[in-house]
Amino acid sequence: MKSLLIVVLVVAVEVRSAIIREGVEIPTYSVPCKRTDPNINDCILKGLRAFIAAVAKDGVKEIGVPPLDPFYMPELLTIYKNRDMQASVLLKNIFTHGAMNAEIKAIRSDFSNPQKIIIEADTHSPEMFSEGTYKMEGKVGNFVLNGRGVYNVTMYNIDDTVHVELKVVEIDGEEFLKVTKVMVDPEIGDMKMYASNLVNGNPELSKIANQFANQFWKLFYKEMMPIAQENVDKISKSLINKALLTIPYNQLLPPN
Numbered sequence: 031m032k033s034l035l036i037v038v039l040v041v042a043v044e045v046r047s048a049i050i051r052e053g054v055e056i057p058t059y060s061v062p063c064k065r066t067d068p069n070i071n072d073c074i075l076k077g078l079r080a081f082i083a084a085v086a087k088d089g090v091k092e093i094g095v096p097p098l099d100p101f102y103m104p105e106l107l108t109i110y111k112n113r114d115m116q117a118s119v120l121l122k123n124i125f126t127h128g129a130m131n132a133e134i135k136a137i138r139s140d141f142s143n144p145q146k147i148i149i150e151a152d153t154h155s156p157e158m159f160s161e162g163t164y165k166m167e168g169k170v171g172n173f174v175l176n177g178r179g180v181y182n183v184t185m186y187n188i189d190d191t192v193h194v195e196l197k198v199v200e201i202d203g204e205e206f207l208k209v210t211k212v213m214v215d216p217e218i219g220d221m222k223m224y225a226s227n228l229v230n231g232n233p234e235l236s237k238i239a240n241q242f243a244n245q246f247w248k249l250f251y252k253e254m255m256p257i258a259q260e261n262v263d264k265i266s267k268s269l270i271n272k273a274l275l276t277i278p279y280n281q282l283l284p285p286n
């Protein structure tokens with residue numbers, strides 16, 4: 031879910047430079063930020079806000095940016111294993127709502143090393159909602175979990191710092207930015223979740239399992255965080271890099 035913000039973060043930086051590699055022109059959302067601008071962080075912040083407001087609903091086809099709200103993912107497979115518990119969860123047809131109401135509160139950036147450019151965004155999101163279908167196979171102790179059905183998750187008051195690392199790469203004699211790392215570390219105020227048929231064919235146990243999950247989500251959440259972070263890194267890197275390769279660095283963020 032956090033990947034939405036990251037996509038928005040880096041993509042917005044580039045869209046201000048209007049002309050992309052194949053000579054296709056796309057709308058500008060604000061004035062391009064110069065790398066030497068002493069207020070570059072404010073400039074990026076303004077650009078991002080303008081970009082989100084403008085494209086969240088429809089995306090930007092020309093540079094491969096999908097709609098961000100809702101954000102669609104065809105599927106996501108997560109496998110988890112520790113001493114007491116193992117689970118494989120396949121989510122499908124995932125729609126995530128809420129990116130438009132997310133607020134970027136502050137930007138920090140460091141462009142001094144072209145091999146390790148850092149952009150960080152502090153974000154707050156009042157509510158994110160995700161729904162789709164799921165299939166789960168697993169075990170908690172001796173208790174077998176086998177469920178498939180529909181699910182939804184609502185998260186409230188998400189505070190995050192999105193840390194993005196990029197490097198300058200040269201392609202056909204021209205410089206582009208490439209994301210090498212995306213790190214999120216969200217703190218979530220509250221979470222409500224629901225999954226139908228969580229314990230296959232047993233409505234009573236399914237109900238108990240749902241209650242249990244809602245009561246103890248903080249424990250699961252901590253355990254699952256490293257996997258979620260890995261997913262965010264993988265998904266957002268591939269999305270952002272596809273877009274970044276369409277606009278030369280010099281147009282994205284002019285040197286001066």
Ligand SMILES: *[C@@H]1O[C@H](CO)[C@@H](O)[C@H](O)[C@H]1NC(C)=O
Binds near residue numbers: 181182184224
């Ligand atoms: C999640 O799904 C359940 C069961 O269909 C439903 O009762 C609940 O309203 C849904 N939650 C949201 C926030 O839509």
